[in-house]
Amino acid sequence: MATFRIKRFNPEKQPEPYFEEFNLDIPDGATLLDCMNEIKWTLDGSLSYRMSCRSAICGSCAVKANGHALLACQRQGAHLLDNDDTITLEPLGNMKPIKDLVVDFTPFWDKINKVKPYLEPKDEPPAKERRQSQEEFSIIDDSSTCIMCGACYSDCNTLEVDDNFLGPAALAKAQRFVGDSRDSKTLQRVQDLSEPGGIWDCTHCAECVERCPKPARPFDRIKEIMTVALEQGVHNNNGARHALSFTNSVKRSGNLNENRIPVESMGIFNIPGLLSLIPIGRRMLLKGKVPPVIHHSIDEVDDVKRIFKELDQ
Amino acid sequence: MKFALFTGCVAKGATRELMLSTTKAAEGLGFEFIEMKSASCCGAGVVSEKSPLLADALNARSFSIAEKQGLDIVTICSTCQGTLKKTEAHLNESKEYKEKVNDILEDGGHQYNGTTRIKHFANILATEEGMARLKSRIKRPLTGLKVAAFYGCYVLRPSENSDFENPDNPTGMEDIFAALGATPVYYPSRVKCCGFPIVMMNKDASLGMSGNALVDAIDNGADVVATGCPLCHLSLDSYQPEIEALQKKNQSIPILHLPQLVALALGYTPTQLGMDSHIVSTLKINQILSGSAPSSH
Numbered sequence: 349m350a351t352f353r354i355k356r357f358n359p360e361k362q363p364e365p366y367f368e369e370f371n372l373d374i375p376d377g378a379t380l381l382d383c384m385n386e387i388k389w390t391l392d393g394s395l396s397y398r399m400s401c402r403s404a405i406c407g408s409c410a411v412k413a414n415g416h417a418l419l420a421c422q423r424q425g426a427h428l429l430d431n432d433d434t435i436t437l438e439p440l441g442n443m444k445p446i447k448d449l450v451v452d453f454t455p456f457w458d459k460i461n462k463v464k465p466y467l468e469p470k471d472e473p474p475a476k477e478r479r480q481s482q483e484e485f486s487i488i489d490d491s492s493t494c495i496m497c498g499a500c501y502s503d504c505n506t507l508e509v510d511d512n513f514l515g516p517a518a519l520a521k522a523q524r525f526v527g528d529s530r531d532s533k534t535l536q537r538v539q540d541l542s543e544p545g546g547i548w549d550c551t552h553c554a555e556c557v558e559r560c561p562k563p564a565r566p567f568d569r570i571k572e573i574m575t576v577a578l579e580q581g582v583h584n585n586n587g588a589r590h591a592l593s594f595t596n597s598v599k600r601s602g603n604l605n606e607n608r609i610p611v612e613s614m615g616i617f618n619i620p621g622l623l624s625l626i627p628i629g630r631r632m633l634l635k636g637k638v639p640p641v642i643h644h645s646i647d648e649v650d651d652v653k654r655i656f657k658e659l660d661q
Numbered sequence: 662m663k664f665a666l667f668t669g670c671v672a673k674g675a676t677r678e679l680m681l682s683t684t685k686a687a688e689g690l691g692f693e694f695i696e697m698k699s700a701s702c703c704g705a706g707v708v709s710e711k712s713p714l715l716a717d718a719l720n721a722r723s724f725s726i727a728e729k730q731g732l733d734i735v736t737i738c739s740t741c742q743g744t745l746k747k748t749e750a751h752l753n754e755s756k757e758y759k760e761k762v763n764d765i766l767e768d769g770g771h772q773y774n775g776t777t778r779i780k781h782f783a784n785i786l787a788t789e790e791g792m793a794r795l796k797s798r799i800k801r802p803l804t805g806l807k808v809a810a811f812y813g814c815y816v817l818r819p820s821e822n823s824d825f826e827n828p829d830n831p832t833g834m835e836d837i838f839a840a841l842g843a844t845p846v847y848y849p850s851r852v853k854c855c856g857f858p859i860v861m862m863n864k865d866a867s868l869g870m871s872g873n874a875l876v877d878a879i880d881n882g883a884d885v886v887a888t889g890c891p892l893c894h895l896s897l898d899s900y901q902p903e904i905e906a907l908q909k910k911n912q913s914i915p916i917l918h919l920p921q922l923v924a925l926a927l928g929y930t931p932t933q934l935g936m937d938s939h940i941v942s943t944l945k946i947n948q949i950l951s952g953s954a955p956s957s958h
Contacts, residue, residue, distance in 0.1 A: 595707070597702075651769035
C-alpha cells in the first residue's frame with residue numbers, strides 16, 4: 349500500500365494549504381497520473397489538478413513529486429515511492445496555487461509572449477512554404493519540442509528569488525526564433541534578451557535541463573543564445589563583459605585572473621558597479637584571500653594560445 | 662593511489678586554503694596527487710558561452726595531458742568537474758566531433774583517446790575503497806559536529822554527467838561526513854544553486870539564493886556547511902556578511918571546503934588547513950569538537 353501525501357489548498361474554505369494523505373495500491377504499470385485519477389475517482393472527487401492527453405504531449409499534468417517537477421503521465425507511480433512507500437505531491441513552484449495542484453500560469457505565458465514567439469520573416473511570403481535545410485532546422489529542432497508544461501519554470505533557481513527573470517521556458521522558446529534561418533530580427537532579439545531578466549540572469553544550475561520532459565533542455569538553449577549575442581556584438585552588459593573577460597584571461601595565461609574579472613565584468617566606466625565591489629574586496633584583502641597580484645600563466649601556455657589562434661578566437 | 666590533480670583556478674587564487682587542505686587531505690589519506698601544471702582553466706561553462714568548440718578543445722587538451730601520464734583526473738571543484746564532464750560527453754557523443762577536436766590538438770602534440778576518468782574528490786572518497794581508506798586513517802573523529810553538505814550544481818546536473826548515484830537526492834557527501842564521525846544534516850537546499858554564476862550580473866538574486874540555502878541549513882540544525890566547490894565557498898563564505906536573509910536572523914555559519922573537513926578528521930590543525938583565512942570565523946567548529954561549545958539544536 350502506497351501513501352500519497354498531497355498538498356491541498358482551497359482558499360474558499362481555508363486560507364493556508366495543508367497536507368492530506370491517501371492510501372492506494374498502485375496497479376502494475378500505473379503512471380502517477382493514473383494514481384491521481386484513481387484517488388480522485390474513488391477517494392476524493394474534490395482533488396483538483398490539470399490533465400488531458402495522458403501521453404506526455406499536451407504538457408498539462410506537471411506537478412512536483414518528492415520536491416521535483418515532472419509530468420505525472422510520464423512516470424510510473426511505483427518508481428517514485430520513497431523509502432517510506434510515500435509519494436509527496438505538491439503544485440508546481442514559482443507560480444501561485446489556485447486550488448490543490450492547479451497553479452496560475454499567467455506569469456509563465458506573459459513571459460512567453462514577451463520573447464515574441466513568432467517568426468518575423470526576412471521578406472514577403474513566397475508562393476510555397478519557406479524552406480529550411482536539414483542543418484538549419486537542426487539548430488531549432490530541440491527547442492521546438494517544448495510542450496510548455498512549466499516543469500522547468502517550477503524548479504528554476506533564479507526564479508525562486510527574482511520574478512523578473514524570463515525563465516527557462518521563455519528563453520528556450522526565444523532560441524527557437526533567434527536560431528531560425530528565416531527570421532529577420534536576430535540582432536533585435538538578442539539585444540532584448542541581454543537586458544536584465546534575460547539570458548545573463550540564468551544561474552547555470554541546470555535544474556531546467558533535469559526537469560524538462562522533452563529534448564528542449566532550456567539551459568543548453570540559453571547558452572546558444574549567449575553565443576549568438578556575443579557574435580552579434582551585444583557586449584554592453586555585465587554578462588557579456590564577464591564572458592569576454594573570462595575568455596580573454598584564459599587566452600592570455602591559460603587560467604583565470606580573478607583580480608581582473610570582477611572589474612572588467614562591471615565595466616570600467618560603471619562607477620556604481622565598481623563601488624559595489626569594494627566591500628567584498630576589502631573583506632578578502634583583510635583576510636589575505638586576494639588572488640596573487642602578479643598573475644602566473646600555466647606551463648606550456650603557448651599551446652593554449654595556439655588553440656585560440658587556430659579557432660580565430 | 663595516484664591521480665592527476667586538476668586544481669582549477671580558484672584553488673590557486675581566491676581560495677588558496679582549498680589547495681592547502683587538499684594537499685594535507687591527500688597526504689593523510691595516502692593519495693598521490695600530481696598537480697597538472699600545464700592544464701588550462703576548465704572554462705567554468707563561461708568560455709563555452711563564447712565558443713563551445715574552444716572550450717571543448719581546451720579541456721580535451723587537459724585530458725590528453727593526464728592520458729599521457731596514464732592517470733585519472735581528480736578535481737576539487739564541482740564547477741571544474743561538471744564542465745570537464747560536459748566536454749567529455751560532447752567528445753564521446755560523436756566520432757566526427759572528436760576527430761575535429763583532435764585535429765585542433767594535433768599541432769600541440771596532444772590527442773584525446775578517452776582513457777582517463779574524471780572524478781571529483783568526493784567521488785573518490787565515496788566509494789567502498791575510499792571509505793575503507795578514510796575510516797582506517799581517522800585520528801580525530803568529528804563527533805558532535807552537525808555538518809550540512811552543499812554539493813554545487815555542476816557535480817549533480819545534468820544527472821547523466823554526475824557520478825553521484827541519485828543526483829536529485831544524493832548521499833555521497835553525507836556518507837563521507839558520517840564516516841568522519843560527524844552528523845550529516847539533510848536539508849532541501851543542499852542540491853540547489855549558490856548563485857555565484859550571476860553575482861556580477863544580478864547580485865540581489867545571487868545573494869538571495871545563497872541566503873535561502875544558509876537559512877535552510879541553519880534551520881535544520883547545522884553547525885557548519887561543507888562544500889565541494891570553491892565558487893560555492895566564495896558565495897556562502899566571502900559574501901556571507903552581505904546576505905540580508907542572515908542579517909535579519911542575526912546569524913552566521915562557518916563554511917568549510919570538503920578537504921578541510923576531511924583533513925580535520927585526519928588530525929591536521931585548523932591553521933594547517935587555512936581555516937583562519939575564511940571570512941566567517943571557523944572557531945566554533947573547534948569549540949564544538951573540543952566540547953567547549955554546544956552543537957546547534
